[in-house]
Amino acid sequence: xxxxxxxxRNNEALFSQLQExxxxxxxxxxxxxKTQEEHLLVDLVExxxxxxxxxxxxxxxxxxxxxxxxxxxxxxxxxxxxxxIHGLLEAISFYQRKKKERLVLKHDGKHGGLGIxxxxxxxxxxxxxxxxxxxxxxxxxxxxxNCRDIRVIxxxxxxxxxxxxxxxxxxNNLHCGGKAxxxxxxxxxxxxxxxxxxxxxxxxxxIDLLIxxxxxxxxxxINLRGGIRGATITAERYKKQIDKLHEExxxxx
Numbered sequence: 001x002x003x004x005x006x007x008x009r010n011n012e013a014l015f016s017q018l019q020e021x022x023x024x025x026x027x028x029x030x031x032x033x034k035t036q037e038e039h040l041l042v043d044l045v046e047x048x049x050x051x052x053x054x055x056x057x058x059x060x061x062x063x064x065x066x067x068x069x070x071x072x073x074x075x076x077x078x079x080x081x082x083x084x085i086h087g088l089l090e091a092i093s094f095y096q097r098k099k100k101e102r103l104v105l106k107h108d109g110k111h112g113g114l115g116i117x118x119x120x121x122x123x124x125x126x127x128x129x130x131x132x133x134x135x136x137x138x139x140x141x142x143x144x145x146n147c148r149d150i151r152v153i154x155x156x157x158x159x160x161x162x163x164x165x166x167x168x169x170x171x172n173n174l175h176c177g178g179k180a181x182x183x184x185x186x187x188x189x190x191x192x193x194x195x196x197x198x199x200x201x202x203x204x205x206x207i208d209l210l211i212x213x214x215x216x217x218x219x220x221x222i223n224l225r226g227g228i229r230g231a232t233i234t235a236e237r238y239k240k241q242i243d244k245l246h247e248e249x250x251x252x253x
Contacts, residue, residue: 005024005025005026006020006021006025006026007025007026007028007250008021008025008026008027008028008029009028009029009246010029011029011031011032014027014029014031018040021044021047021049022047022048022049023047023048023049024048024049024050025049025050026049026050026051026052026250026253027044027049027050027051027052028052028246028249028250028253029246030053030058030224030225031051031058033062035109038059038062038063041055041058041059042055050253052203052246052249052250052253053201053202053203053204053224054200054201054202054203056070056200056201057200057201057202057203057205057224058224060200060202060222060223061222061223061224061225062109063108063109064106064107064108064109064110064115064138064139064221065081065083065108065137065138065139066081067139067200067221067222068080068081068139068141069081070199070200071196071199071200071219071222074192074195074196074199074218074219075141075218075219075220076141076142076144076210076218077142078094078095078098078100078140078141078142079139079140079141079142080094080139080140080141081137081138081139082136082137082138082139082140083136083137084136084137085129085130085136088125088126088129089126091122091140092122092123092125092126095122095140095142096122098142100122100142101120101121101122102118102119102120102142102143103118103119103122103125103140103141103142103143104116104117104118104119104140104141104142104143105117105118105119105125105134105138105139105140106138106139106140106141107135107138108137108138108139111223111226118143125140144210144212144213144218145213146213147210147211147212147213148163148165148210148211149163149164149165149208149209149210149211149220150162150163150164150183150185150189150208150209150210150211151163151164151180151206151207151208151209151226151230151231152185152189152193152205152206152207152208152209153205153206153207153226153228153231153233154193154197154204154205154207155204155233155238155241155242155245156204156241156244156245156248158233158241159185159190160182160231160232160233161182161183161184161185161189162180162181162182162183162230162231163180163181163182163183164179164180164230165179165181166179179230180229180230180231182232186217188217189209189211189217192209192217192218192219193205193207193209196219196222197222200222202222202224203245203249204224204241204242204245205222205223205224206222206223206224206225206226207219207221207222207223208220208221208222
């Protein structure tokens with residue numbers, strides 16, 4: 001590398017200079033990629049380009065399947081990523097041994113609760129997949145009844161949490177009719193959030209927690225960005241917090 005490193009702050013600059021970037025250059029923005037374009041993250045990291053947010057956090061925010069692979073210890077026991085019919089057969093055998101009949105299936109890359117389905121039997125999932133109705137890959141996990149759903153927004157020193165509830169639908173997403181109620185995180189809930197952020201190298205995050213009937217805390221999903229409907233933070237303050245984190249990161253990259 002010659003001279004001072006390039007500092008890329010937006011997607012327009014990134015894609016106009018993509019081929020010229022080299023070791024030591026910095027991309028300080030969330031990269032907007034098309035589906036199947038995620039391999040660009042590998043290329044940039046391989047070339048020694050520094051990414052903020054990290055490549056892992058950007059990929060995890062786009063893929064529920066990737067999340068199930070790297071955050072599985074924090075998720076509902078039995079959560080698994082399914083890539084093909086053979087993996088599905090293995091998962092079905094596992095669920096049958098554990099006497100788990102009701103399963104939640106999450107489509108990869110879909111958000112707002114629209115890619116989540118509840119099945120009464122693993123065999124129903126196999127039938128639909130074998131007839132090419134459900135595309136691979138996807139995430140499977142046992143269904144937990146009567147669990148609470150908490151959305152947590154962590155932006156540096158800013159933290160906000162609110163419970164999402166929908167008595168008419170197991171999908172608590174506000175997009176699906178859920179209502180939001182502010183709440184305070186327990187020490188355990190906060191610790192799970194921090195663990196997930198550390199494991200995925202998330203500098204900031206929107207985190208969904210599931211709280212079981214016995215108060216066990218599970219990670220449900222994590223993303224760099226999500227809707228702020230239901231939150232008290234304004235869009236203006238949200239942007240300022242993100243910009244502040246990006247500027248602070250540049251001082252240390």
